Amino acid sequence: MVNRVLMWAAASPRLQRQVTQNPVARRAAHRFVAGERLDEALDAAAALASRGIGSILDLLGEGVTDLSGAGAAVAEYEAAAKAIAARGLDARISIKLSQLGQTVDRDACVANLTEILDQAAAVGVPVEIDMEDSSLVPDTVALFRDAATAHPQTRLAVQAALRRTPVDLEALASLRPRVRLVKGAYAEPLEHAHQGKAEIRAQYRYLTDWLFEHGSDPAFGTHDDELVAHAHQAAARAGKGPQEYEFQFLYGIRRDLQQELVDSGHRVRVYIPFGSAWYPYLTRRMAERPANLLFFLRALVGR
Ligand SMILES: Cc1cc2nc3c(=O)[nH]c(=O)nc-3n(C[C@H](O)[C@H](O)[C@H](O)COP(=O)(O)OP(=O)(O)OC[C@H]3O[C@@H](n4cnc5c(N)ncnc54)[C@H](O)[C@@H]3O)c2cc1C
Structure with a gap:
């Protein structure tokens, strides 16, 4: 309710x-x-760095309705990548394709994505691509394929709740994709997504094992103790050490677990949202x- x-x-x-x-x-x-301005997000990243934690900067805002909004997002992301490099932070940027005009003009979205990838690569900052609701998944996977071919360090978020995700990952297997595995934050109908906690966890565990076998440098975006424990077990089975996979957290959530993982020698990165469009993020x-x-x-x- x-x-x-x-x-x-x-x-x-x-x-x-x-x-x-x-x-x-x-x-x-x-x-x-972190705040409405880029410098507030950078300060948050610097504070995390002092605790041995990396960052992912996310400019809030999705589903732009005109290309000027998309252009503004491109400019902000480029400024973020340059500022990360200038401050020498262990940080990446994460983008939403709908913020780059995906549902307004696909060609413009591709041009915007290419520009961000090229500019970020020029200053040595990797890019991650968030996954949005199921209507955008096929196109996001297709655009990720091109992005990762040109810039192999690019990472894609995939949602364990969606029934199609194992098939999407199989289709990307030849790339040995870099993936951030999440449960999925969108309300989806039964035909597209598992609804129960147990089913979603089961698919998350299956995909965790898949990523250790077929992916590169897997990242687990979850605060769920049971799934964190499963990732440790899967890593041990795959012969991977604590620095060969990553845990990703949302800013301000489970700070206890973040620290525990860092203290036990694991790689942790926190996703830092910033910008004026914070309302939909907060309600989610x-x-x-x-x-x-x-x-x-x-x-x-x-x-
Ligand atoms: C780094 C990162 C990036 C993400 N990117 C995407 C994306 O691209 N696309 C997408 O659809 N989703 C994304 N998500 C969100 C994700 O899909 C889930 O909605 C979210 O992580 C909650 O699921 P959970 O695995 O943490 O498990 P849950 O079962 O929701 O939570 C497990 C436990 O974690 C703690 N917890 C979880 N959420 C909160 C909270 N909001 N506040 C306080 N404590 C909490 C609680 O102790 C809870 O019992 C991302 C999540 C992370 C961590």
Whole structure:
């Protein structure tokens, strides 16, 4: 129920206006979003670096409706890549193709993606591609194939919840793809996605094993202790040491586990969202964990 209300809230422009214009709400959002400006995200990355943790910078905003919005995102990502290099941070950038105009003009999206990949490679910053809702998956996989052929360090997020993901990965196997395995953050119909926790976990475990066998440098984007434990076991079976795979966390979530993994010699990277379009991101995180909603509401009423 809470989940449905939050999914509705995520899509409501009116509520979005009211919440994002509220200065107290903006401050409360800081628990999960580094800030609205690039320099705030870079400062967050530097603070993580001092704890031995790498970063992934994500400019919030998705589903742009015109190409000027996409152009602005390209400029921000290029600035982010240059600033990461200038500050010598162990950080990457992660992009959403819908933010680059995928649903407005595919050719323009391809040109935008190519430009970001080339500019980021020129300053030595790897690029990751987020996975969005199921309607965008086939095209995102196709564009990743081209991106990874030109820039092999490019990483693609894939969703364990989606029924099609094993087939998508088999089709990419010849590339030995770099993948970030996640459960999937979008509400999807039964025909496209597993719905139950146990089924999603089962597919996540299957895909974890697959990635150790057929992928390169696998990354696991999860806060789920059971799946973290499975990744350790799969790594041991594949003869991989703690530095040969990576755990990725969302900013502000499971800081205890992040530190525990670093202390035991594992590679950890935190995904740092920044930018003014923080509202849909925040509501998705609250839908995943209603305790976050309580945290946010308490901050709003100053308790
Ligand atoms: C680095 C990273 C990148 C991601 N990229 C994508 C992407 O490209 N596309 C996509 O669809 N999804 C993406 N996701 C989101 C992902 O799909 C899940 O929605 C999200 O990670 C929650 O699933 P979980 O595996 O952490 O397990 P859950 O079962 O949701 O959580 C397990 C435990 O982790 C803790 N936890 C989980 N979520 C929260 C939270 N919001 N607040 C506080 N504690 C929490 C709780 O202790 C919980 O019991 C990404 C996630 C990460 C970590």
